[in-house]
Structure formats: C-alpha cells, structure tokens
Amino acid sequence: MHPSLAALCLALILPVAADDWPRFRGANGDGFSSVPVATHLDASAIQWSVDLPGRGLSSPIIVGDRLFVTCSSGGRQDRLHVRCHSVADGHLLWERQFWATGRTMTHEKICGAVPTPVSDGRRIFALFSSNDCVALDFDGNLLWYRGLGRDYPNASNSLGMSSSLVYAGDTLVALVENDSESFTAGFYPADGLNRWKIERPRKANWTSPTLVPGAGGRTLVAVQSAKGLAALDPSSGATVWSYDEGASTVPSTTVSGGRLYVPSNGLTVLEPGAAGEPPKQVWRAPQLRPGTASPVVVGDQVLVLNDGGILTAGSTVDGHRLWQLRLKGSMTSTPVAAGGHLFCINEEGLVQVVRLGPTAGEVVSEMPLGQTILGTPSIARGSLFVRSDHRLWRIGRPAGSPL
Amino acid sequence: MKSAYPFLLAFGLFAFPPAGRSADVSAALDNVRSVGAEGQGNAAAAKAWRTLADLPVSQLPALLLAMDGANDYAANWLRSAAEVVAQRAGSGAATLPLPALREFLLDVRHHPRARRFAFELIRSADPVAAKELLPRFLNDPGAELRRDAVQALVDGVAAADKSAAVPRLQEALAAARDADQIEAIAKRLGELDTPVDLREVFGWVTRWKVVGPFDNMGGAGFERAFPPEQSVDPKAEYPGKTGSVTWREYETVNELGLVDLNKPIGALKGVAGYAVAEFNVDHAQPVEIRLGTENGWKVWVNGRFLFGRDEYHRANEIDQYRMPVTLQPGHNVILLKLCQNEQTEDWAKGWEFQLRVTDPLGAPIRPLR
Secondary structure, three states, X not given: OOHHXXXXXXXXXXXXXXXXXXXXXOOOXXXXXXXXXXXXXXXXHEEEEEEOOOEOOOOOEEEOOEEEEEEEEOOOOOEEEEEEEEOOOOOEEEEEEEEOOOOOOOOOOOOOOOOOOEEOOOEEEEEOOOOEEEEEEOOOOEEEEEEHHHHOOOOOOOOOOOOOOEEEOOEEEEEEOOOOOOEEEEEOOOOOOEEEEEEOOOOOOOOOOEEEEOHHHOEEEEEEEOOEEEEEOOOOOOEEEEEOOOOOOOOOOEEEOOEEEEOOOOEEEEEOOOOOOOOEEEEEEOOOOOOOOOOEEEOOEEEEEOOOOEEEXXXXXXXXXXXXXXXXXXXXXXXXXXXXXEEEEOOOXXXXXXXXXXXXXXXXXXXXXXXXXXXXXXXEOOEEEEEOOOEEEEEEOOXXXXX | OOOOHHHHHHHOOOOOOOOOOHHHHHHHHHHHHOOOHXXXXXXXXXXXXXXXXXXXXXXXXXXXHOOOOOOHHHHHHHHHHHHHHHHHHOOOOOOOOHHHHHHHHXXXXXXXXXXXXXXXXXXHHOHHHHHHHHHHHOOOOOHHHHHHHHHHHHHOOOOOOHHHHHHHHHHHHHHOOOHHHHHHHHHHHHHOOOOOOHHHHHOEOOEEEEEXXXXXXXXHHHOOOOHHHOOOOOOOEEEOOOOEEEOEEEEOOOOOOOEEOOOOOOOOOOEEEEEEEEOOEOOOEEEEEEEEEOOEEEEEEOOEEEEXXXXXOOOOOOOOEEEEEEEOOEOOEEEEEEEEOOOOOHHXXXXXXXXXXXXXXXXXXXXXX
C-alpha cells in the first residue's frame, strides 16, 4: 500500500482534528506529530502544570480543547480517576472517580492507571490495570461501565496490566492478555456490551494493539503477543492474517508508511499484502532491539531505545544501524517525535530533546521535571504534554515563538 | 429487582422528593441498581443515570443510601451520579447537606464506600470537621475510613517521645488491617525497641501437612486432579512423580507465614504439591481465605473449590488473593494445591505460599486448638 494511502486510511479512523492526540501515541499510534514542538526547553517553556490526585503511567489524550488523563489512588490503588482538563490553561473541568472491581495488585513501579484512554471524538473510553473500563461523554456523563476483572475473574496480572485501548470500525478493542484467562475483546461503544471476545495466548502481555491498513480500505487491529502478531477484523475478532515468528510482550508494534515495525527478533518490518494475505517480511534487524519503549519512525529512520538509555537509529530501508547515542538515565517511557526531533524522558523525569541527523543524533536541550516519569508523553497544539504520578505539564512555546 | 423507593422511605432520607418526580427517580434507581455482569443493563442505566445526576443536592444522601446492597457495578454508577450532583452544587458548607451526610457517615450499617464518599464530601466543605471526625473510624468496619484513621494516628506520633509514641503506635497496629500499614507500623515500633511478632499480628496458618511431588511438566498438572483432590487421607500413600508419596507434617516459623515447599518436598521443577490444614472454629462464620503466592494454585475449603490461578513467578504479596467462604462450626479443612513450573531462572525458584483466615476486613481468625 502506498504510504500516503495508508496514512489517509488511518486518519479517517477517528473523527478528530489533525492536531489532536486521541489515543496512546497519537492519532496514528506512531508517536509522531506533524506539528513541530519547541526544542530548546527550559523552565520558561512550561505553559502550565497542575497537580494530579493519583498515580499513573497512562498518557494524556487531547481532543479539541480538552485533555483527558487517568490516575489511580488509595492504599490499594483501587480508586480510579478520569479527569478532564482545559488544554488552554490546565484547569480541571470535571473529574469522575470509580471503585476498582478487579484486582489492583501491580509491580510497585507501576499502578492502576497504566493503559491510555482512547476517544472517538465524542466519547472517552478509559481502561485501568484492574480491567475496569468506563465510557464517558466529554461533559463527564457516564455512558457505561464494565468490570472486566469481575466479569472474568482470572483475567489479571499480578504485575499489572498496561495495554491501551484502540477504537476501530465502531468497535472498542481491549487486549486483556495474561497468564490465565487471556482474551482480546471488542465492545459496542454505545453500551459496552461484548461484540466479540476471543481467547488469546495464555501469557502475560503488556503491549498495546495498533491499527493497520487492511484490504479494501478496511482497518484491522494488530494484536501482538509472544507468538507474534495477529491482524483482527474489528467487527468480528476474526484473524485476517498472522505473523507467527514471535514478538516481545512489552514494546508494541509501530505502524508507519503502511509498514509494521514489530519488536520481534530484534526489529522485524512487515508489509501487509493488498488483499489480506499474510504480510511479507521486508527486513529484520537483530541489532535494533527495543527495550520497554516502542520503536518510533521519523522519515527514513527508525529509532529504538533500550532500558539503559542507548538510542539507536536504523535505516527504514534495510535496518542497518545509522548511529547510536547514549542518553542519561533509565528509560521506560516511549519517545515521541516532532519537527525532526525526538523527545525522550528518563525515569528521573529528565526531558532530553534529540535532533535526528543523518549520521548522528544530538541532545539539543534538557529539562528536568524533577519527578519519576514512566509514562509516554503526548503532543498536541505544538506542545508536549507530560504526566508523572503527581503532576501534569504542558510544555512548549506560544504559537509564533521561535522553537 | 424490587423497587428501591420503599427502602429509601424506610430510612426517612427520601421523604421529600419533588412532586411528580419520585416515580421517575425510583425507576432510575432501580435501573441503575439492576446493572450486572458483562454490561447487562448498561443502556437503561445510562438513561437513568442522567435522571439521578440531575437531582438536587439535597438528595445526595439518598443517592448514597441507594448504594446499600448494590453490586459493585451499580455502586460505581451511583457514585458518579452523586459526584455530579455534589460538583454542581460546589463544595461549600452552605451548599452540601452536611448534617444529613454526617448522619449517614456515622451509621456503620451503610455501604462502607458510600460512607467514605460522604466523608470526602464533608472534608471538601469543612476540612476541620472532617479531621475531628477521623479518630472515630479507628475501628470502623469500612476499610478506607479505618485506613485513614490509622494513618492519621500514625502521622501524629512524634518519634522523639518514645513513651508516648509506643502506645499510640500499638493502638494503630491493633486497628490496622492493611498489610502495608501493619508492616510500616511494626517497623516504627521496632525502631523504638518494641519488636512486633508479625506472625501473631497477621495470624498465619502455620501448621500444615504437605504431600508431593506430583507431575506438573508443561503445566499439565494444574488441571489434573491428583488423589488429594478426591479425598484427604493423612495416612494415604499416593503415586507421585518420582515414586510413592505420603503426607508429612510441616510447620513454618517464618514471620510472614511463608511455607516453602522446596524444603519438605524438594527443590524441584515441573511439580505440584498439596498442603492441608485443619481449622476449627466454634461457630459458623463468614471469613476470607487470604493467600499470597507466586505459583499456580487452587484452594478448597471443606471439599468445595474456591478459586485457582495458573500464573507463575509474576509476583506475590500478602493477601494477594481473597476468597470469601463460610466456615462451619467445628472442624474445617483447607486444602491448597501449589504448582511449580519449569522456569530455571534464579527468581523462579520460589515454591511457597502464605495463607491466613480473616474476617472480611482482614482481622485474623484464630483457630481453636
């Protein structure tokens, strides 16, 4: 599929504006923004920041003038928060709290608010590690509530669940894969009832589904697991094609230019066939091995970041290594890209802005936020939106200012 | 489901519905309280929720009252409706019906989470009053309120004054039910030269009979019913994975109650073992079996299967799994199946569990000896 056609297909999936960031890693799920963001960051670039009432690794999502973010709080992390803030100044527009109905145990490093919500432009759907799933309209009116951890009591993970929701073809898709009662399900967005539910490999899985172009302009949902990758029809959950050569259960597949960059045997690039046949392998690069962070594609470079902070750029043509750069600190957050720069945040909350050159990467600015940050930032309105366990920031420059 | 409206009238909290609205509100409450598993009733509840969210702030206690007896799905619908009503009114003391909320909060018969929400509303309007109320909840039947009160007591202890600190921390320890609070308080007491016997505080089941190994290669033993699942006979001899196996006594002295099957059965992989304990009580009572383990497991009480999970080496913690069950008067038998997989990493050697029997809030139940 021609890259521009693929991009068009994905852009049509959600009725949101081009500069919105309606799900994990943005409208296309690739962590890439076509709108540049300020790159010389310091304290003066903080447009606003607000306190949050609970912990979270989920990304903020931005639709129109509203930002939505989830948190969890309480001694057992069993209080679930969905908050709506003004994009303009950060003030709280509304908040809804819920009591978790599923297991809330997680690794101490994470918490109950790990999956990133998704919006279809009219509603917000939020999933938590306890597998509680809530749908609200933009004014905070409750549309439905599901307790997937209560409905399916062995659907849990003692280290926590992290997979983010996707919305495709009028179906909300949740990957609830774990060692025991493992499934992926599609829900009717109007009332949350199961549209389909399929058994999946019984192995813990922290990856997020992503959307891939299918035959005839259809959108498929790619679900990754230790077995590999399966492309599902969002209306039925039927497997359209699969790739069975194994894949990571932590970093997720990135779709860019109609190709799939799969964390599999290092990094494996797949290109789906035009008529739904299994994808062909374009290249495989064992040396491009992502850590916790998912790969990011910028132009003709694919960037992978390992947990120790080594950033590696590979060629999207054949996967050969172009350059490496050692960043500061340990990395959990997936970087985002805009304006030829990569925005990486280490676990100590140090934002590192990397200019992506053809033969080298260069850190052009650093900005300490002073708090542990494990979540992936978001980009909208020419700003970076970052959250920690306690705080939410909008970082950037007013429109028209030098970047 | 029966209408909630007469129920509300019985409590006298809903005796002032606006004219012409009571039937609508009653129906809305019924619809919201009818939600169930797998999204059952969501569509009707969404419409009903709008009616409830439009109620005047004076009806907040009624919304909280409707949580009594509601399932956990419905409680969330009701909570969020009450949240909207409260947020629309603002948090000022002049707008919220504070006397009614206080009355609701102090009545321990109500839904503990609804009471905690009432407390939060009071705190938003009058933080001083809320702070003054907090010590009342030190022995509250609601987990969140109790936790708050315990923490307030602990936070108020000045470590420098040991003679005053120790009794206050001991009071907090006696009231605490959450494992993290118990361990934190015990640590502080230890630092004040007042060691705490965590075995006693948590009330672990420490005396077991264990048998194994049985075969669990490929994880197949998890679903396979080996002879101890048919009947527990302490004198029986079973065909095990490597030969005949018999029950043997095992008592743990670990302060966190850990029963390490690597010791009595052997440091093996791809195996299953069983542990059985007698638990005698003088009267029938609802309890929770609370288990922590990083291994695959199944639990039966008096021959009735409670739950099981085939997850290996992800993590374990105190009270990781909580299973409600009613003990019968006299003799009760707790049977645990514990499966070990074939992972060879150092961090996958654990084949152990910790188990206690508590009341629904987490206070240990002591067996009759």
